[in-house]
Amino acid sequence: DAGVIQSPRHEVTEMGQEVTLRCKPISGHNSLFWYRQTMMRGLELLIYFNNNVPIDDSGMPEDRFSAKMPNASFSTLKIQPSEPRDSAVYFCASRHKPGQGASGANVLTFGAGSRLTVL
Amino acid sequence: GEDVEQSLFLSVREGDSSVINCTYTDSSSTYLYWYKQEPGAGLQLLTYIFSNMDMKQDQRLTVLLNKKDKHLSLRIADTQTGDSAIYFCAEIPGGKLIFGQGTELSVKP
Numbered sequence A: 001d002a003g004v005i006q007s008p009r010h011e012v013t014e015m016g017q018e019v020t021l022r023c024k025p026i027s028g029h030n031s032l033f034w035y036r037q038t039m040m041r042g043l044e045l046l047i048y049f050n051n052n053v054p055i056d057d058s059g060m061p062e063d064r065f066s067a068k069m070p071n072a073s074f075s076t077l078k079i080q081p082s083e084p085r086d087s088a089v090y091f092c093a094s095r096h097k098p099g100q101g102a103s104g105a106n107v108l109t110f111g112a113g114s115r116l117t118v119l
Numbered sequence B: 001g002e003d004v005e006q007s008l009f010l011s012v013r014e015g016d017s018s019v020i021n022c023t024y025t026d027s028s029s030t031y032l033y034w035y036k037q038e039p040g041a042g043l044q045l046l047t048y049i050f051s052n053m054d055m056k057q058d059q060r061l062t063v064l065l066n067k068k069d070k071h072l073s074l075r076i077a078d079t080q081t082g083d084s085a086i087y088f089c090a091e092i093p094g095g096k097l098i099f100g101q102g103t104e105l106s107v108k109p
Helices: none
Strands: A005-007 A010-013 A019-024 A031-038 A042-050 A053-056 A065-071 A074-079 A088-095 A108-110 A114-118 B004-006 B009-013 B018-024 B031-037 B043-050 B055-058 B061-066 B071-076 B085-091 B103-108
Touching: A005 A088, A010 A019, A019 A088, A019 A114, A031 A074, A042 A065, A042 A074, A053 A065, A074 A088, A108 B043, B004 B085, B009 B018, B018 B085, B018 B103, B031 B061, B031 B071, B043 B055, B043 B061, B043 B071, B071 B085
Parallel strands: A010 A114, B009 B103
Antiparallel strands: A005 A019, A019 A074, A031 A042, A031 A088, A042 A053, A065 A074, A088 A108, A088 A114, B004 B018, B018 B071, B031 B043, B031 B085, B055 B061, B061 B071, B085 B103
């Protein structure tokens, strides 16, 4: 398995532009998570999906942020318009249904991240 | 509320033991987790412990859990330079994984 695949790995854009980050979870995993990592705030959960349905989006900072999961193998995180304070590393992670695999533990597998710089 | 706290930095000499500490707030978490993040990479699961256990050992790693004090620790024996990374503890209240701020472990030769 290729693991969780994120694209792009790096993006540099100007304030006001639209940014779309993409994620392909591990096949067979039924939950998907978007996290943001910054020096100041650490690792923050933005939103997560179970079976393609958004369950908790309370971490999405503003209406400028939106996430979709149109099918089990693809998710996007969109920022429109982007601002310099959105600069961060954005991680996608997927998880198989608890109860399958090692003793029911909720094990997340992370992608390598998308480093976003907004100038 | 949901909160996981860790100290931010730890520096040790190669060959020494490292102990990374974490406190959490949600007593309903069935499992507690340790993840490792190497520079420029995503997080990788290191180990986890079931909440009815006090200790779990896995090669050089020892996890200790004090449920009464809501305190979790990770001990790395014979720390190597390759162990230099950021270590995150995490709990999972209500299905979503909540991470601490991460402890940056620096191993000096």
